[in-house]
Amino acid sequence: MQIELKEICKNYKVSQRPEGRFGMLKGAFVRNTKTIKALDNITFNIRQGELVGYIGPNGAGKSTTVKIMSGILTPDSGSCTIMNRIPYKERKSHVSEIGVVFGQRSQLWWDVPVNDSFDLLKDIYDIPTIRYKKRFDELIEALSISDLLKTPVRQLSLGQRMRCEIASALLHSPKILFLDEPTIGLDAVSKLALRDFLKNENHKNGVTMILTTHDMDDIESLCSRVMVIGHGNLLYDGNLDMLKQQYAPLCNIKASLDKKTEKFHIEGTEDIKVVGNTWNVLYDPSKIPTHSIVEILTKKLPLKDIVIEQQDIDEIIAQMYKEMSL
Numbered sequence: 001m002q003i004e005l006k007e008i009c010k011n012y013k014v015s016q017r018p019e020g021r022f023g024m025l026k027g028a029f030v031r032n033t034k035t036i037k038a039l040d041n042i043t044f045n046i047r048q049g050e051l052v053g054y055i056g057p058n059g060a061g062k063s064t065t066v067k068i069m070s071g072i073l074t075p076d077s078g079s080c081t082i083m084n085r086i087p088y089k090e091r092k093s094h095v096s097e098i099g100v101v102f103g104q105r106s107q108l109w110w111d112v113p114v115n116d117s118f119d120l121l122k123d124i125y126d127i128p129t130i131r132y133k134k135r136f137d138e139l140i141e142a143l144s145i146s147d148l149l150k151t152p153v154r155q156l157s158l159g160q161r162m163r164c165e166i167a168s169a170l171l172h173s174p175k176i177l178f179l180d181e182p183t184i185g186l187d188a189v190s191k192l193a194l195r196d197f198l199k200n201e202n203h204k205n206g207v208t209m210i211l212t213t214h215d216m217d218d219i220e221s222l223c224s225r226v227m228v229i230g231h232g233n234l235l236y237d238g239n240l241d242m243l244k245q246q247y248a249p250l251c252n253i254k255a256s257l258d259k260k261t262e263k264f265h266i267e268g269t270e271d272i273k274v275v276g277n278t279w280n281v282l283y284d285p286s287k288i289p290t291h292s293i294v295e296i297l298t299k300k301l302p303l304k305d306i307v308i309e310q311q312d313i314d315e316i317i318a319q320m321y322k323e324m325s326l
Contacts, residue, residue, distance in 0.1 A: 002176065002208055003046035003069065008078035010039040010064055010232075038064045040232040041078070048175075049206045051198075053223035053240070055213065055317065061232045062212040066178050069210070070100050083175065096125060099169035099177045106161065107168055108153045114164050115149040118171060125172040132171065139167040142197055159190035166194065170201070176208045177201075183215050195221050228320060235320055248316045249286065255279040255297050256305040266296055277304075 013033045039061045046052055056062050067073040068080055071087035071094050080087060087094045100107075108117040122132050140146050143163045153161060162182060169177060179198075183191045199222060201207050211222060219226060219240065226243060228236040236243055250270060257277045266272065266281065268288035273280045279301070281293060290308060297303060 001045040002048040002083060003044075003210075004079075004081045005045075005065075005069070006043050006079045008039050008042040008065070008068060008075045008080060009037070010061075010068065010073065010075050012036045012038055037232045039068075039075070042229070042232070042234055043078075044227060044234065044237055046208060046210065048208055049202070050225060051202045051209045051211070051223055053211050053213070053219040053226040054229065055216075055219060055226060056229040056235075057317075060229045062229060063180055065229070066100075066180050066210065066212060070098060070178055071095065096172065097175050099172070099174035100180070101162075101165050101169045101178070101182050102180045106153065106165060108161070108164060110154050111152055113150050113152055114145070114156075117153065117164075118149075118168060121168055121171055127172050131173075135171055135173055139170060142200070143167050144193075158185045159187060162186060162190070162194065166197070170207075173205075174207065176210070179209060179211045179213075181213055182211070183213065183218055191215070191217070198222060228317060230320070244310065244316060245286075247319050248310070249284050250282050251285050251290070252309045253279075253281040253283070253290070253293055253297070254307045254309060255281065255301060255303060258302040258304045261301055264300070266293060269293065 013035055042061070042065060054062055054065065064073065068075050069082060069087060071091045074088040082094065083097060085094050107121075108114065109120065118136065127135075140149070143166060145160070145163050145167060148156060148160055148164060151160075153164070156164065166182070182198075183194060186194065195218065198209065198211075202209055209222075211218065213219065224240055225238065226236070226240050227234060228243070255278070257279065260277055263272060263274045263279075269281055269283040271282040273282075279297070281297070283290075283293060294306065294308075297306065
């Protein structure tokens with residue numbers, strides 16, 4: 001296994017102000033602390049070349065996990081082995097083979113042109129000139145950033161900066177890329193371009209990628225395997241389609257009609273809701289084929305438009321947390 005985490009635990013201590021009218025005054029002399037369990041026995045393996053989505057709400061433990069795997073944090077207990085190294089003990093050799101992109105933080109120098117930042121990273125990673133030039137040209141073309149190289153980082157838009165951040169993280173040809181909210185704040189066009197690039201980099205160069213994000217479109221377009229974390233616990237690790245089947249087996253057919261029509265039952269469906277000229281037919285595709293329902297609706301209703309919808313992945317995750325907390 002390229003990445004192996006076993007029973008990783010990480011706790012944080014946070015200060016709490018005493019309650020009551022004079023809480024602020026008391027807090028100057030007496031400080032109460034509370035222990036927050038960020039990670040609770042997290043265990044998983046990732047093979048070389050996998051592109052894995054790591055999802056969960058704010059405060060679930062995603063970024064803490066990434067920081068442990070990248071060597072920034074040391075766990076309280078458990079073991080983390082990446083490419084046969086312990087990241088937080090062998091940081092120098094470890095960072096030479098990984099790339100990290102934090103969507104809300106920059107590894108580029110704010111007041112200098114992008115090109116100068118790249119040259120500095122070449123020296124930091126001690127990349128041979130010939131190899132650097134080849135990789136530089138590949139990334140500049142793939143990410144379409146040639147026009148940005150002479151622009152100071154602070155003058156770039158968020159989408160432009162993120163493309164440059166991705167390039168900077170891949171200049172030294174890492175074997176593993178950690179992506180923490182890489183598409184945050186990007187417009188739709190920039191997101192599509194970035195997803196295409198990441199898929200190509202994963203397939204062409206075999207770069208292992210761990211993607212944490214709140215954008216479920218990123219997960220659906222990039223990842224076949226997902227890990228779901230909540231309250232520091234790994235709630236699910238497996239195929240994205242299986243996750244949907246387990247927590248959201250139902251689909252919905254939304255039919256818009258030319259005129260109001262009296263509701264009737266369709267055998268095999270779970271529920272039918274009619275609001276004005278719109279029908280919502282809820283069904284389990286494992287029990288009744290989609291085409292059978294569409295055929296019935298087409299024959300019996302004055303259809304104007306029809307759309308087949310699956311339950312939104314955000315709703316699936318919310319349902320998971322609800323069930324876990326019961």
